[in-house]
Amino acid sequence: MEKTLTIGLTLFLTLCVDIPGAGGRSDGAHGDDAQKRPSRSSDTKGGRCSYTFIVPQQKLTGALCLNTQSASANQSEVAALRAELRRQQEQLEKLHGHLEQDGSLVMEVRALRKESNAMNSRIAQLYAQLLHEVIQKKDQALEQRRVESILLNATTQALQVSSNYRELEKKYGALTSMISSQNQFIARLEKRCLCRDSTQASLVGNQLWSASANDVQRDQSALPPQQEQAVVSLPTTTANSTTDHPFISFPVTKTPGPWRDCQHVQESGETTSGIYLLRPQSANRLLQAWCEQSRAQGGWTVIQRRQDGSVNFFRTWEQYKQGFGNLDGEYWLGLEHLYWLTKQAQYKLRVALEDWQGRQVFAEYDSFRLEPESDWYRLRLGQYHGTAGDSLSWHNNKAFTTLDRDKDSYTGNCAHYQKGGWWYHMCAHSNLNGVWYRGGHYRSRYQDGVYWAEFHGGSYSLKRVSMMIKPT
Numbered sequence: 001m002e003k004t005l006t007i008g009l010t011l012f013l014t015l016c017v018d019i020p021g022a023g024g025r026s027d028g029a030h031g032d033d034a035q036k037r038p039s040r041s042s043d044t045k046g047g048r049c050s051y052t053f054i055v056p057q058q059k060l061t062g063a064l065c066l067n068t069q070s071a072s073a074n075q076s077e078v079a080a081l082r083a084e085l086r087r088q089q090e091q092l093e094k095l096h097g098h099l100e101q102d103g104s105l106v107m108e109v110r111a112l113r114k115e116s117n118a119m120n121s122r123i124a125q126l127y128a129q130l131l132h133e134v135i136q137k138k139d140q141a142l143e144q145r146r147v148e149s150i151l152l153n154a155t156t157q158a159l160q161v162s163s164n165y166r167e168l169e170k171k172y173g174a175l176t177s178m179i180s181s182q183n184q185f186i187a188r189l190e191k192r193c194l195c196r197d198s199t200q201a202s203l204v205g206n207q208l209w210s211a212s213a214n215d216v217q218r219d220q221s222a223l224p225p226q227q228e229q230a231v232v233s234l235p236t237t238t239a240n241s242t243t244d245h246p247f248i249s250f251p252v253t254k255t256p257g258p259w260r261d262c263q264h265v266q267e268s269g270e271t272t273s274g275i276y277l278l279r280p281q282s283a284n285r286l287l288q289a290w291c292e293q294s295r296a297q298g299g300w301t302v303i304q305r306r307q308d309g310s311v312n313f314f315r316t317w318e319q320y321k322q323g324f325g326n327l328d329g330e331y332w333l334g335l336e337h338l339y340w341l342t343k344q345a346q347y348k349l350r351v352a353l354e355d356w357q358g359r360q361v362f363a364e365y366d367s368f369r370l371e372p373e374s375d376w377y378r379l380r381l382g383q384y385h386g387t388a389g390d391s392l393s394w395h396n397n398k399a400f401t402t403l404d405r406d407k408d409s410y411t412g413n414c415a416h417y418q419k420g421g422w423w424y425h426m427c428a429h430s431n432l433n434g435v436w437y438r439g440g441h442y443r444s445r446y447q448d449g450v451y452w453a454e455f456h457g458g459s460y461s462l463k464r465v466s467m468m469i470k471p472t
């Protein structure tokens with residue numbers, strides 16, 4: 001039997017037990033014991049005793065069992081106590097388990113803290129690295145700005161130099177023009193003075209002219225030494241019966257020019273071959289050209305000449321358009337000039353060829369003109385007659401092609417293979433603007449010599465060639 005008592009009560013129990021043979025005196029004999037048990041009071045009246053237990057006030061958490069009956073009751077109490085003990089032990093074990101769990105948690109927390117510290121350290125390291133990189137990038141940006149500034153300065157300087165160069169060119173052009181007019185003025189003065197020694201006077205004039213014109217030409221540096229010598233040992237104008245030998249000659253003219261073409265020059269009474277100033281009708285442009293006044297009745301405007309390989313003919317459209325080379329040597333007059341010249345009248349073309357054995361032939365076409373640049377300076381050619389054979393009629397009605405402008409009928413660019421601009425078909429029966437090979441037959445991967453197929457075939461590079469035009 002179990003009874004749960006509430007906490008905080010003072011339990012007062014009085015038990016009355018009948019003890020036979022036990023007198024009250026005995027209590028008196030043990031009065032000290034009574035004193036020693038302050039919580040006990042006794043009442044001996046009627047042979048009954050009573051005990052008073054004063055239980056200290058305490059908090060009872062578990063069940064309180066009271067057994068006053070028997071030993072079996074005590075045993076059950078013991079069993080209950082044991083059960084209680086076991087239960088408390090279990091609780092203890094649980095608590096112990098909790099404690100252990102708490103311990104592992106602590107360990108885990110420690111590990112986490114450690115990890116966190118490591119992470120912090122790593123973050124600090126990364127931050128330092130980042131700072132370093134940022135600083136480095138700033139340095140690089142500064143360096144880049146410095147280089148850009150240098151580049152800008154260099155570009156400005158280059159532009160300045162270019163501008164200066166253009167100014168110099170202008171001044172040079174003006175000086176050349178001035179020399180030209182002075183030369184004509186000298187010539188007129190000479191005539192007024194009725195100076196009989198015209199040969200000497202013309203020599204002076206020629207020297208002035210040759211000095212200026214020689215510089216005007218772009219490819220002057222390419223002239224071979226013997227040609228430079230030819231300039232120095234200038235022949236007299238009366239000796240200019242042929243253009244076989246390169247020389248400079250600016251004749252003293254009766255009229256100042258410019259002329260429409262070389263036939264106009266001839267009609268003006270000028271009979272000396274040389275460089276003259278021309279201005280085609282309706283063309284607002286001046287040009288210089290070599291006038292051939294001795295061969296084939298004269299009056300020929302030379303539009304192309306090859307004789308020593310001193311000028312490179314592998315050039316761009318713009319250069320073929322404007323002309324290049326040396327007027328007293330190898331040159332190309334220029335497609336634009338040709339267009340304006342052949343626009344003013346009907347012209348014929350004469351192609352003069354000479355091989356390495358000195359044999360000279362010619363091919364003439366009774367009409368020759370070019371279409372404008374918008375039609376790629378297309379060739380319009382008349383009937384052939386001559387001694388060289390016809391190697392140009394195949395190119396009639398063909399556009400002009402250069403290394404940078406492919407207008408030919410071939411899938412590739414013929415100018416790349418033949419190393420010069422021409423009115424290519426697919427590709428050519430003739431090309432007088434190819435590579436000037438010495439000695440005639442040449443070895444090359446391509447058919448790129450100066451050739452006229454009807455005269456020695458395509459693998460023979462001619463020694464001298466010239467193309468000239470004249471009104472019919």
Ligand SMILES: [Ca+2]
Binds near residue numbers: 406407409411413414
């Ligand atoms: Ca082509």
